[in-house]
Amino acid sequence: MSTYPTTPSQTVGPYLHIGLPWPDGPFAVDEGTPGAVWIRGTVRDGAGELVADALVETWQADPDGRFDHPDDPRGARSYPGFRAFGRCPTDGEGSYGILTLKPGAVPGPDGDQAPHIDVSVFARGMLHRVVTRLYFPEEEAANAADPVLASVEDPEARATLVAGTAPDGYRFDIRLQGEGETVFFDI
Amino acid sequence: MPTTPEARTGSGLYVPQYVRDHDTHPPLDYPGYNSTALRHPKRPLTLLPHTLTEVTSPVLGHERVGELDHDLTRQHEGGEPQGQRITVHGQVRDSDGRPVPHTLVEVWQANAAGRYRHTGDNWPAPLDPYFTGVGRAMTDAEGFYRFVTVRPGAYPWKNHQNAWRPAHIHFSLFGQAFTQRLVTQMYFPDDPLFFQDPMWNSVPEEARERMVARFDYGSTEPEWALAYRWDIVLRGRGQTPFESEEEIAEDDE
């Protein structure tokens, strides 16, 4: 078997805005869908400054914990207007927002994982994306049993993976470096 | 790259495990590229085993791509952009050699003078009224993509004294799994600016050439356009493809 060497990552650079944002990118589900929630937050750098040239992408299961994808053999029931994927550049204030449905629990190696969203951050000054996970604050029992959360031993660090609540959904601030640095994963 | 074992969920669902290809990529902390200083995590990354969330990704349909989205020279009424017309084409495969079919490829680039149509790009090179510099295409059933564009110019930036980016096209790919997502840049052969470019130099030396397209005289279109071929390799599952999939279209030099 031959193995083909993979292509290296490069930064999105400062001009990502002409190439990557989609008009419907922030809408992982159509506006007006019952149960839709906003996930909003900021991206900050190691000096605490807001990052105005980042792009946040989200990927998640549907409310049944399923994926509309060939590698999820269970198949997925249709949630009209639900795309499971969100993409939003940060604005001048370093803020992003993605409208979505809360995912269900997803099967893991040992029982269910707590509901979660995979989050990628791209930016000028980042030669590769960073990946984190968003968990939900009201899922205390499921979070306590989640193997990925449990793999982060420092409780203060683990807390960066759990969103806060907001009037219209959740708040998930991302700190690339420094005080309150978000936990990022080697995927 | 090592072969990774398969995994199953507690309920018995098969979950492929994608190879980890750290040897390929630049570090997040790279002092030669000043802006990395405050934008790299200081805490070591936490290993994330691949679960269903990581081995799936959006299945994007052809409705994402308009009829002329792959042709950056025909996106404006009234004229064509200045510059050397080129086609850029290639195959997207995974590291096991499997083609990656029906996946979205997005590109953006500077115009022939090295200027982006972006409010943040104000260096004194002309904009081109007939060039936006953004394209989209889906790979076909065999993983092939093709764009028509003009060769981008080099452009200066402020990273170091007399800093210039080598000519490049930004590429973004989804693949078929969250683990395969890739944003990168394609370069042109023998660019004299590589030596001073921290983006180029940040990549492990043996992997840099993978970012360079090859001049493809065989695909040049007479009296119309020069051609470059750039094959892209995403992470695979570290498993031998089935026999029938093994004959991969090699570059025909």
Ligand SMILES: [Fe+2]
């Ligand atoms: Fe660029």
